[in-house]
Amino acid sequence: MAEDRLFIVFLAVAVVVLLARALAGRLRMPDAILLVLLGMAAGFVPALPAVVVPPEVVLLGFLPPLLYHAAFFTAPREARAEAVPIFTLAFGLTTVTTVAVAATVHALLPDVGWAAALAFGAAVSPTDPVAATAVLQRLGAPPRMVTILEGESLINDGAALTIFMIAVEALGTDFGVGHGVARVAQIVLGGVAYGLVVGVVVRRVRRWITDPVSQIIVSLATPYLAFVPADHFGASGVLATVTAGFFIGTRGEGVLQPASRLVGSMFWRILAFLLESALFVLLGLEIRGFLREPGGQTWGLVAAAAVAVSAVVIGVRVLWQLGNRPLARLVPGGLRSQQGVGWRQRLVIGFGGMRGAITLAIALSLPTVVGDERGLLVLLAALVVLVTLVGQAPLLPFLLRRLGLVQPDRRRAESMLARRAGLQAALARLAELAEDEDVDEQTAEAFRQMLELRLERVRYFLDQQDKEDVEDAEEGAARRRPPSSRRVRGELVKAQRAKLRTLYRNGRIGAETLREIGRELDFEDPLNVQRPRP
Incomplete structure (x- = not known):
């Protein structure tokens, strides 16, 4: 049949x-x-x-x-x-x-x-x-x-x-x-x-x-x-x-x-x-x-x-x-x-x-x-x-x-450089929010610790050092994240995404790196469902 x-x-x-x-x-x-x-x-x-x-x-x-x-x-x-x-x-x-x-x-x-x-x-x-x-x-x-x-x-x-x-x-x-x-x-x-x-x-x-x-x-x-x-x-x-x-x-x-x-x-x-x-x-x-x-x-x-x-x-x-x-x-x-x-x-x-x-x-x-x-x-x-x-x-x-065209560390180095720039942009945006009193000090400090630990991990990657202790510390900081931090997290993700697009437009990173880190930011973005634009 x-x-x-x-x-x-x-x-x-x-x-x-x-x-x-x-x-x-x-x-x-x-x-x-x-x-x-x-x-x-x-x-x-x-x-x-x-x-x-x-x-x-x-x-x-x-x-x-x-x-x-x-x-x-x-x-x-x-x-x-x-x-x-x-x-x-x-x-x-x-x-x-x-x-x-x-x-x-x-x-x-x-x-x-x-x-x-x-x-x-x-x-x-x-x-x-x-x-x-x-x-x-x-x-x-x-x-x-x-x-x-x-x-x-x-x-x-x-x-x-x-x-x-x-x-x-x-x-x-x-x-x-x-x-x-x-x-x-x-x-x-x-x-x-x-x-x-x-x-x-x-x-x-x-x-x-x-x-x-x-x-x-x-x-x-x-x-x-x-x-x-x-x-x-x-x-x-x-x-x-x-x-x-x-x-x-x-x-x-x-x-x-x-x-x-x-x-x-x-x-x-x-x-x-x-x-x-x-x-x-x-x-x-x-x-x-x-x-x-x-x-x-x-x-x-x-x-x-x-x-x-x-x-x-x-x-x-x-x-x-x-x-x-x-x-x-x-x-x-x-x-x-x-x-x-x-x-x-x-x-x-x-x-x-x-x-x-x-x-x-x-x-x-x-x-x-x-x-x-x-x-x-x-x-x-x-x-x-x-x-x-x-x-x-x-x-x-x-x-x-x-032919000598193998560069096994190129993609990883490019990816780590993009992450470092994005995290630095997020830290700068967090400082602006704290200065304008849009976020309380306790919440700002929790996010600052999390971002600095991530930045440190990226530096370890770039220096080819061990990162296991940093990841454990980052997980601990994430568990201490206040429940009222949804909007702040969205602002930080937005800052990182904007920096990522700038790096791509300026030719500092390629499309694969843009998509790779963009997917990671999508996972972190708390605003997964937004209202349609008018």
Whole structure:
């Protein structure tokens, strides 16, 4: 029965997710690598049913929330600073990779037409930075590399899917150059414009919602409100979703209360992880059918095509990164953007272009009009994901260490410096409240002791000294906190948050540090539910 099959599939997804999480911690590997291996291994379990995922289910069910999540958590200041390398990678490299892969597939598999080959090239051209950035951040690599990889991945999704939409349309109709240019303009401009409208409207609506559950419901509906109408009217649902997510995420000041930020952030992290995990498992269950009859081709030809496409995907990216300096001269601010990014950084960025959930989602959304080759192309896409994730990601730590780009204490030092500045700002604000007699001396003294102990602990961290006694003393001070101190605590948290934003605007700390300490302040903020602003 269909219900039994559905239950077994859900159970398989849950088992794979739990196994991946458990093994990732033990093996110190990114979750994405284990999800690929376990998801594909699940497809060979005889008890599990074969699955055929309709393309529209993948396109509408998985892509909107994944794209919205990535866009919402984009670091705006860093993205602006690295705009030139991000855009050259997202548009230039994506286009070159698409054409190179399409030419390779068409040469090796002549039965695959040019339109289908271009659609496949668009599927494997966007990168998934999850595995690469997990390794880079754990080893303390320069933050510019992480920013470029994340920013590129966000924009190249839209570029790749625009090419994908054009190629899919060309499968069933005659497609002239003029019509293609007009459709690109309609897809891009229409998607961005509609995404901005959705972003503005949703942001205004969310300002008046104080209930965290309602905030989550609105945030979950937002990517579909952006994607579905835009796609229905011929614009890019991907660009609309990315634009709306980026607009709301970078202009959320005063929109979300601390409780909503905490619950919403956790909800979206879990949802994105589950969706990516489900994609890997569903692909593993569907790929079993492709393996029995790989598009009528011999296994030798399929293996050769997989190796060739993977080599093109990796090689084109590395060559682009190492040789794009002349191209940078043609872009305003291009040479200035490359200052401080030497060949070692460019090599790591080039080698860090793994493929992941987005590639799988696009490949699985290939329409049935492609014909018998659809299964073969989905299989090739899965093999490219497997080669880039399992083959490249484990080599990144070795490459970083070999090139001397490992800075394990950088993130901790940046975080401690931000905490020290925030605590000093809170102490200054407490002194102002005591001087204006807005707080009684006993309450002020209790908070002063707590903040000074925290400040001392931060100094111990910076000096690499033991902090256990300080933590015990801090807990004792917290237990002596007067019950009437709610408003004072809110003022101190507000002062720390303002100092944190100032440090970020001035470039003293990065977006990861901003979010990390911001979450800690949300936990401390007593004003978890505020009145909506008039």
